[in-house]
Amino acid sequence: MTKQAADAARVERILVPVPLGERAYDILIGRHQLCEAAGVIAELAPGARAAIVTDDNLAELHAPALESCLHQAGIATTRLTIRPGEASKSYACFVELCDGLLAAKIERNDLVIALGGGVVGDLSGFAASVLRRGVRFVQIPTSLLAQVDSSVGGKTGINSGHGKNLIGAFHQPALVICDTALLDTLSEREFKAGYAEVVKYGLIDDAAFFDWCEANWRRVIAGGPERDHAVATACRAKAAIVVRDEREDGDRALLNLGHTFAHALERLTAYNSRRLVHGEAVAIGLALAFRFSQRLGLCPGQDAGRVAAHLTSVGLPSRLQDVPGGTGSAAEIVEAMTQDKKVKRGALTFILAHGIGKSFIAPGVPADEVRRFIESELAGA
Known part of the structure; x- marks a missing residue:
């Protein structure tokens, strides 16, 4: 990057603070921030070594540029790669990564850098949370979904045969770098899947942002300043909720809007990304x-219709029938929901809505009511 380009990147960078006391950190958002990140990391951890965790698809796409910038900033690096896809959030991959970090002699004052999407971030963060009883880690998310959701807030973990993200820990990152230029390399399908997590923030409590998304989603995909604005708005919204409720004892659960259904569908499709990805x-x-x-x-039915119509216009699925290969019966979907982390004493907790931007936590929803609703959805009613 030329000096002129670097200066421009600095000017255009958006900073979103996450004020969590001793665990406070910044989210830096903007195009071409990868080399900027190296300088910030060097200030954050002078003299530290860094283990860059990425996946096989990104190892040659983005890792060399990051390594070069870190070396120029005086930071020695080790690269560890995992297989791409949800299957890597497993016990076996977790153990393999921890052993790799120990073999690389990553110490308490060093850094683990997660360079990748949600799978890389979740797995790396969980490994960092337990390695030598906790080392610092930096999130450099390379997918839209990870930039606006999983990289912020400190949730880390792996999956179990019983369900998604059931083994993990809260471990806040020391820094999050959202280089929105990295999203240019995503496939159309991956980008649109991440967009579902963007529009979610408008549906939770910001109707004006949902209106903005309806008007600007094409520009978000195209990669103009609207993309940076969308990422920054989502990160601010998530940061505000995390600061109020870091460990999901209260309204942080609102961030799970749609996820009780989503996690059940992922489980029933065996986390097969050819059939269904998280977004x-x-x-x-x-x-x-x-x-x-x-x-x-x-x-109101009008609001429910607007939500489905917007998702469909973007090219996202909005019905159970849109899942390739089907989802199973209503009873199977409800059973998959019972393993969700949001189940308390066997009662299903949903995030429901009084309208767009008016979501709320609804504990104790009767399973029979859910089953009847899903039956009607499967019947196309």
């Missing part, structure tokens, strides 16, 4: 949450 499951979950709210007499 697509979330898109279906968002539409279902609003239609379920409508069925319960909580949400």
Whole structure:
């Protein structure tokens, strides 16, 4: 990067603070921030070594540039790669990564840098949380979904045969770098899947942002300043909720809008990304949450229709019938939901809505009511 380009990047960088006391950190957002990140990391951890964790697809795409910038900043690096895809969030990969970090002699004052999407971030963060009883880590998310959701807030973990993200820890990053230029390399499908997590923030409590998304989603995909604005708005919204409720004891659960349905669908499709990726499951979950709210007499049908129409216009799925190969029966979907982390004493907790931007936590939703709703959805009613 030329000096002129670097100066321009500095000017255009958006800083979103996450004020968590001793665990406070910044989210830096903007195009071409990768080399900028190296300088910030060097200031954050002078003299530290860094283990860059990435996946096989990104190892040659983005890792060499980051390594070069870190070396110029005086930071020695080791690169560890995992296989891409949700299957890597497993016990076996977790053990392999921990052993690799120990073999690289990563110490308490060193850094683990997660360079990748949500899978890399979740797995790396969990390994960092337990390695030598906790080392610092930096998130450099390379997918839209990870930039606006999983890289912020300190949730880390792996999956179990019983469900998604059931083994993990809260471990806040020391820094998050959202280089929105990295998103240019995503496939159309991956980018649109991440967009489901963007629009979610408008549906939770910001109707004006949902209106903005309806008007600007094409520009977000195209990569103009609207993309940076969307990422920054989502990160601010998540940071505000995390600061109020770091460990999901209260309204942080609102961030799970659509996810009770989504995680069940992912489990029933065996986390097979050829059939369904996380953001697509979330898109279906968002539409279902609003239609379920409508069925319960909580949400106007007009709002539920707007949500589904927007997701469809972007090219995202919004119905159970959109899942290739099907989802199983209503009873199977409800059973998959019972392993969700949001189940308390066997009662299902949903995030429902009184309308766009008016979501709320609904504990103790009767399973029979959920089953009847899903049966009607499967029947196309």
